[in-house]
Amino acid sequence: MTAARGGFRAGRLVLFAGLLGVLFLGPLMWMVTTSFKSTNEVSQAELSVIPSDPSLEGYRRILDAPQAPVGRWFVNSMLAATLQSALVLVTATMAAYALARLDFAGKKLLTGLVLATLFVPPISLLVPNFVIVSNLGWLDSRLAVIVPGAAGAFGVFFLRQFFKSLPVELEEAALIDGCGRWRIFLKVILPLSRPALATLALLTFLTNWNDFLWPLYVLFSPDNLTLQPGLSTLQSAYSTDYATIMAGGVIASVPVLFFFAISQRFVIEGVSRSGLKG
Amino acid sequence: MAETLRLAPTRVRRGLPGARGRRAGAGRANTVGLGTALVFLLPYLVLFGAFIVAPIAYGLWISLHEWDFLLPGKPFVGFDNYVELFTSGSVSSGPFWAAMRATAIFVVLSVPLLVSVPLALAVALKRRFPGRNLLRAVVFAPYVLGVAVVGLLWRYLLDPNVGVVNYYLGKLGIDPVPFTTDTPWAWLALVVPTLWWTAGYNMVIFLAGLQDIPRELYEAATIDGASPWQRFRNVTLPGLRPVMVFVVTITILASANVFGQPYLITQGQPGRETRSAIMQIGEVGLRQFNMGRASAMSMVLTLALMGISLVTLSFLRERKARR
Secondary structure (H helix, E strand, O other), X not given: OOOOOOOOOHHHHHHHHHHHHHHHHHHHHHHHHHHOOOHHHHOOOOOOOOOOOOOOHHHHHHHHOOOOXXXXXXXXXXXXXXXHHHHHHHHHHHHHHHHXXXXXXXXXXXXXXXXXXXXXXXXXXXXXXXXXXXXXXXXXXXXXXXXXXXXXXXXXXXXXXXXXXXXXXXXXXXXXXXXXXXXXXXXXXXXXXXXXXXXXXXXXXXXXXXOOHXXXXXXXXXXXXXXXXXXXHHHHHHOOOHHHXXXXXHHHHHHHHHHHHHHHHHHHHHHHHHHHHO | OHHHHOOOOOOOOXXXXXXXXXXXXXXXXXXXOHHHHHHHHHHHHHHHHHHHHHHHHHHHHHHOEOOEOOOXXXXXXXXXXXXXXXXXXXXXXXXXXXXHHHHHHHHHHHHHHXXXXXXXXXXXXHOOOOOHHHHHHHHHHHHHHOHHHHHHHHHHHOOOOOOHHHHHHHHOOOOOXXXXXXXXXXXXXXXXXXHHHHHHXXXXXXHHHHHOOOHHHHHHHHHOOOOHHHHHHHHHHHHOHHHHHHHHHHHHHHHHOOOHHHHHHHOOOOOOOOOOHHHHHHHHHHHOOEHHHHHHHHHHHHHHHHHHHXXXXXXXXXXXXXX
């Protein structure tokens, strides 16, 4: 009973783990090994996971192509995702603190308004935001993929829930000690909120990193693209030259997978909190 | 999203002189003037106003015009863009409803798998065994890749001519399957990569939900002689109800907003059969710059999506009330 209770029998466990490994890592392995094949080998009738004649052709071609600066796209994505996370942290913590803790006229109405927009599908904002961003002169610029996306109400909602869970007595004690509102916010509330802030930063980063639709339409120049729209251009540029396409995919994925490998517990914990535990 | 309905528990202030026992954060200590509050709120409200509130109104306004982004004149046309959408045979209605239909098919085919497979994985990976964290990470890993890598990769794996899947099917004596170019296969080419990509995300949310089910319930059920299946039916599923409604809602919405997969893997093929609603709106509004038409389409899709959220959320409320 002890072996079966809450656990697996060893044989089944190996089978189960192997199956998951093949299903979830298999496709990735094909991407990696294909990127080291020659163009010739990719289109051969006989395929094998292991390249018969390993070659860096694909990498050379992708790194030499001026219209596909994968490294630049990576940097653009990093910058956009990092700066957007920073912007969300600053604006959402302040707003969430006011909505969670301060008492002022019109608070209920404002809270209701902000939270109601959580239910507004982003697609309804696509066309008008394109026009707004174009009027601001931000088309094809970094600002277009940083600022508008930081306006979503999720961060405020998420942090408001968290701030509400902190004991009010802390602030009251600080007030009695003569602290001002800002000092309380910066010295009492924020230090206590580090885990929540880290989670929000991570979720914002992931969302921005994965965003495809918006950057695909607001960025045009090869040098300005972020990773997702950039990589999508490889398909038309290299059609069935899969060694080159997979090399681009590998360059784009290795840093992310590395980051995920070293921080997976934190990432998984963070995502699980995006659900109900917020 | 379900969270918005669950109000934070009312907390009574106590202990301090002058406390009037009102709800948390509402006491005198935290009463501030509008000025102080505004300083805290202003940076966010600028963003919120410019990129959430303004575009909601602006989108409606645009949808009432013949709004070609590239032309100076944008004549007011009232509800013409909407009427056109609901007039069969008009320029915009055919492709739009075809795209809505494709989206609906994708939702119906993908959501059951995107919910049940992650649930099964969560139940399996909740057990204690060496290496379970590693396995969770393995299942979650594809999610961090982003839709473009997922699209390019599966486009290769499923390539009808040089793809890996057809190569192995060939070894089994099966003729090449036109995964990316013909239905019904193209649906498979959209659903399977989506499952591979996002199963880990839903699994992680289910795992968090499973942790909240009291252990004692399982122990009691085991003592009563319940089989594993009975424990799943009578303990796990009822305990997961709120999480389940949340996952089903976000999954339906995510599938209804599908864009990257058909854009990259099937490119809407065959013909326009797998072109999703978002693809159509992006094409009409931001490639052909017929923004009036595209905005009207967005509004129709938005209403459909909000209808879905309302239905699932009312389902949640009803269940809560019954308890």
